[in-house]
Amino acid sequence: MPPRPRPSRPASRRRSAFRPRLRAVRLFAVCLTVLVPAAPATAAATTTSAAHGDDSALQRRLEALVRAPGGPPGAIAVLQRGPHTRVVRAGVADLTTGRPPEPDDHMRIASTAKAFSGAVALALADRHALGLDDTLRERLPRLPRAWGAVTLRQLLHHTSGLPDYTEDPRFQEIVTADPHHRFDPRRLLDFVADDSLRFPPGTRYQYSNSDNIAVALMAEAATGTPYETLLxxxxxxxxxxxxxxxxxxxxxxxxxxxxxxxAPSAPPEDISEILSASGVWASGGIVSTPADMNRFIRGYASGALYGKRLLRQQRDWIEGASEPAGPGANTAGLAIFRYATRCGEVLGHTGNFPGYTQLIAATPDGDRSLTFTVTSQINRTLDSDRLRELRAVQEDFVCALLSDGRG
Incomplete structure (x- = not known):
């Protein structure tokens, strides 16, 4: 059962929650809007004893990330090898209470939600309810005719050429005027319905939030079932x-x-509830926990939800990086990315949203997994230096995961 939301806050607390509204809305645009095409990414190789599974080294790396000026107030990593799980954390889950982060704390998972839409689509393809080469024209004829040739495969690969609805000025105006505005998620693509494709489908990679909205709509059209129920x-x-x-x-x-x-010039502001999830829906609206995300990526990376035929097609790697880039060299599959680090490769996804930056990753067999969360938004546009450091820390955690030490 989904967790029950808590009661409404007093009016005084609601007013204080809107103090960072303008900056939060700007962050929302940054985290969703792709400013330049993503390219293959390689993290700086910062080698520490963490690569050998040293818990104290991992702890120091995470604490240094949190304690740096402008760093995230909290961080938590869940590493699992087989049945053995360990948790490394630093900072706090809540600056008001000072309590530490826990694996069962809820969080916004940002664009790692795109992997969930991939899981739904591939599971339906495995059941022959939906085909990877089905087109928007066949499944969603109400969408613009110019988009008709785009396939489900291209949406999952981010090679569709669909214009990104989060870049549309009308969408951004609504969010700026009312960050809590409740969008109809099934009409989000209407914001760019008059726009042409960015490029011929299948000819290049470009990360777009519109892709996964269309994936969810295709799944609904194929089954007659709401996306939330399919999840x-x-x-x-x-x-x-x-x-x-x-x-x-x-x-x-x-x-x-x-x-x-x-922001470096001001005390940290709590923006956990500054924005409505309806504006991102299948592209980034899911709420989960580190523990659940660890279970998800183990099953998703290994293909537990679909057969080997779909798994092989999912791992059709092309040039492309997640947003923000994950550790090591990035390449793109169908709603999943391969992160080739100095210690080996893992499969997963990243994401960022105002207040949160996420990495989920697992070995291809799903036996070893990592969920890595920090409680601020870090990406190349906001702070490229901090992103570089974050990716280096993430790579150390991947190395610890893949090492022969205890898991």
Missing amino acids: RELVYRPLGLRDTSLPSGFRMPEPYLHGYDT
Whole structure:
């Protein structure tokens, strides 16, 4: 069952929550809008003893990230090898109470939600309810005729050429005027319905939030079932996800990791509930926990939800990086990325949203996995130096995961 939202806050607390509104809305645009095409990414190789599974070294790396000026107030990593799990954390889940981050704390998973839409689409393709070469013209004829030749495969590969609805001035004006505005998620693509494709489908890679909105709409059209129900039936239940949901509003269920705006010139501001999830829906609206995300990526990376035929097609790697880039050299598959680090490769996804930056990764067999969360938004546009450091820390955690030491 999805977690029950807590009661409304007093009016005085609601007013204080809007103090960082303008900056939060700007962050929203930054985290969703792709300013330049993503290219293959390589992280700086910062070698530490963490690569050998040294818990104290991992702890120091995470604490240094949190304690740096403008760093995230909290961070938590869940590493699992087989049945053995360890948790490394630094900072706090809530600056008001000072409590530490926990694996069962809720959080916004940002663009790692795109992997969930991939899981739904591939599970339906495995059941022959949807085909990877089905087109928008066939499944969603109400969308612009000029988009008709785009296939489900191209949407999952980010080679569709669809214009990104989050770049549309009308969408941004609505969010700026009312960050809690409740969008109709099934009409988000209407914001760019008059726009042509950015490029001929299949000719290049460009990360777009419109892609995964279209994926969810195709899944609904093929089954006659709401996307939220498909998530529960095809992903949450088979993988045992107990604390994962796709809300339409802005409230967070308790307990949760508070997300912060960490502008260097001001104290951290809690922006956990500054924006409605309805504006990102299948592209980034899911709320989950580190523990659930660990279960998800183990099943998703290994193909537990679909057969080997779909797994091979999912791992058709092309030039492209997640947003923000993950550790090591990035290449793109179907709603999943390969991160080739100095210690080996893992498969997964990243994401960022005001107050949160995420990495989920697992070995191709799903036996070893990592969920890595920090409670501020870090990307190349906001702070490229901090992103470089974050990726180096993430790579150390991947190396610890892949090492022969204890897991």
